Amino acid sequence: MEGFLRLGLSSWLIDQCSQLGILKPSSVQENCIPPILEGRDCMGCAKTGSGKTAAFVLPILQKLSDDPFGIFCLVLTPTRELAYQIAEQFRVLGKPLGLKDCIIVGGMDMVAQALELSRKPHIVIATPGRLADHIRSSNTFSIKKIRFLVLDEADRLLEQGCTDFTQDLQVILEAVPAQRQTLLFSATLTDTLQELKTVAMNKPFFWESISEVKTVEQLDQRYILVPEKVKDAYLVYLIQKFQDEHEDWSIMIFTNTCKTCQILNMMLREFSFPSVALHSMMKQKQRFAALAKFKSSVFKILIATDVAARGLDIPTVQVVINHNTPGLPKIYIHRVGRTARAGRNGMAITLVTQYDIHLVHAIEGQINLKLEEFKVKEKDVLKILTQVNVTRRECEIKLECTDFDEKKEINKRKQLILEGKDPDLEAKRKAELEKIKKQKKKFKEHIQETMQKKRDAQVQRKRKKKHLREKKKKAAQ
Numbered sequence: 503m504e505g506f507l508r509l510g511l512s513s514w515l516i517d518q519c520s521q522l523g524i525l526k527p528s529s530v531q532e533n534c535i536p537p538i539l540e541g542r543d544c545m546g547c548a549k550t551g552s553g554k555t556a557a558f559v560l561p562i563l564q565k566l567s568d569d570p571f572g573i574f575c576l577v578l579t580p581t582r583e584l585a586y587q588i589a590e591q592f593r594v595l596g597k598p599l600g601l602k603d604c605i606i607v608g609g610m611d612m613v614a615q616a617l618e619l620s621r622k623p624h625i626v627i628a629t630p631g632r633l634a635d636h637i638r639s640s641n642t643f644s645i646k647k648i649r650f651l652v653l654d655e656a657d658r659l660l661e662q663g664c665t666d667f668t669q670d671l672q673v674i675l676e677a678v679p680a681q682r683q684t685l686l687f688s689a690t691l692t693d694t695l696q697e698l699k700t701v702a703m704n705k706p707f708f709w710e711s712i713s714e715v716k717t718v719e720q721l722d723q724r725y726i727l728v729p730e731k732v733k734d735a736y737l738v739y740l741i742q743k744f745q746d747e748h749e750d751w752s753i754m755i756f757t758n759t760c761k762t763c764q765i766l767n768m769m770l771r772e773f774s775f776p777s778v779a780l781h782s783m784m785k786q787k788q789r790f791a792a793l794a795k796f797k798s799s800v801f802k803i804l805i806a807t808d809v810a811a812r813g814l815d816i817p818t819v820q821v822v823i824n825h826n827t828p829g830l831p832k833i834y835i836h837r838v839g840r841t842a843r844a845g846r847n848g849m850a851i852t853l854v855t856q857y858d859i860h861l862v863h864a865i866e867g868q869i870n871l872k873l874e875e876f877k878v879k880e881k882d883v884l885k886i887l888t889q890v891n892v893t894r895r896e897c898e899i900k901l902e903c904t905d906f907d908e909k910k911e912i913n914k915r916k917q918l919i920l921e922g923k924d925p926d927l928e929a930k931r932k933a934e935l936e937k938i939k940k941q942k943k944k945f946k947e948h949i950q951e952t953m954q955k956k957r958d959a960q961v962q963r964k965r966k967k968k969h970l971r972e973k974k975k976k977a978a979q
């Protein structure tokens with residue numbers, strides 16, 4: 503308790519913290535809360551599960567209690583689920599203030615949101631796309647006077663990933679005052695520092711937890727080298743093993759696409775595993791329902807795309823399984839950070855195929871740690887291989903009978919229209935690119951083939967020469 507008092511927080515906030523079991527400040531809180539209370543911009547980079555949310559929520563609530571008005575603070579975050587989680591922390595910690603918050607995310611009713619915004623909530627927690635839509639289309643609210651702008655998972659908000667937030671962010675940055683405190687947090691800030699400095703311009707206080715290894719100490723990180731075709735059998739085997747050995751463990755499985763996520767969930771259900779899926783092709787209500795079932799441990803297995811890779815705080819998660827090796831070390835760091843949070847233990851297992859070894863090397867290089875092999879009796883996996891592969895195929899056929907692919911196509915078209923692009927032109931462009939790519943590939947293969955033939959011929963010639971030499975030698979003897 504004393505620790506928080508020393509940082510300059512009021513006793514009512516410290517009482518609220520203790521109700522959440524937050525008794526002693528974590529390193530990021532200890533270092534970032536004082537400069538934020540002093541009024542400085544802040545960039546905080548600390549490992550997953552180290553309490554970054556409270557590091558900005560606590561000082562903001564304290565400042566809000568000094569001078570309460572709406573809209574006081576805007577928090578931006580890349581995913582809808584994360585927005586709800588952050589709002590929850592504000593609500594619990596800010597209860598004595600009678601805090602009014604408002605969550606502005608896609609997939610929810612826009613009119614109801616506009617109404618809520620017009621009622622001047624103290625804190626708005628939003629995903630950039632939907633908030634930018636409100637700014638463009640409505641004049642019933644203003645964020646011109648906010649005191650705090652927070653970018654949680656700041657590096658993700660500023661990078662141009664598969665969901666590009668930069669244009670929406672531009673709209674939002676033009677709508678907030680230049681005189682504000684900007685707080686940027688993430689477990690992986692360092693490679694976007696330059697971009698971040700353009701958002702937090704007032705000589706920001708930068709704090710990074712210094713540690714050789716970039717992942718959490720309590721996390722046991724393993725890999726299994728598996729042939730691509732046997733991957734699903736390994737997955738089923740691992741889940742069965744963990745379920746048999748640790749009834750109370752929750753498991754998060756990450757996949758690379760929505761379709762794989764959907765199919766694997768169907769497959770796990772066929773094997774009677776209590777699993778739910780979470781990906782961006784699901785309706786928002788289904789997404790929330792799935793997450794609630796997993797959080798309450800009614801379903802102990804969550805199979806998700808990277809939409810769940812960042813920020814989600816579910817203390818019961820003991821194991822993270824990467825069904826695919828993440829293409830970027832950064833994504834690996836966030837995915838495996840869903841376990842071993844706030845000082846707890848946890849395990850992460852990455853299924854690595856023969857094509858992914860270079861990705862593992864990149865991950866190891868970035869986190870500064872070698873993954874250890876997770877030993878499995880291959881014989882036991884092979885016993886279930888046929889059954890698993892047949893079940894997966896059946897699930898694929900079942901999914902083909904639904905409108906899953908069609909919906910995906912519609913979603914893609916919607917996204918392109920929103921980005922101001924013509925979907926038909928884009929499709930044509932993509933087809934042309936695909937054609938060029940194929941031609942290039944064919945050309946490359948042709949060259950490789952010719953080179954190989956040359957090499958083979960050379961070897962043949964050498965062999966022949968050697969053979970002749972030996973023959974001559976023998977004849978001379």
Ligand SMILES: Nc1ncnc2c1ncn2[C@@H]1O[C@H](COP(=O)(O)OP(=O)(O)OP(=O)(O)O)[C@@H](O)[C@H]1O
Nearest residue numbers: 524526527528550551552553554555689813815844
């Ligand atoms: N000082 C503290 N002592 C103990 N637990 C804490 C403390 N501060 C926060 N926590 C708890 O630790 C958990 C993780 O915190 P939080 O979600 O803020 O992590 P994070 O650093 O934002 O992680 P990520 O990078 O994954 O988003 C939460 O359940 C939170 O309530």
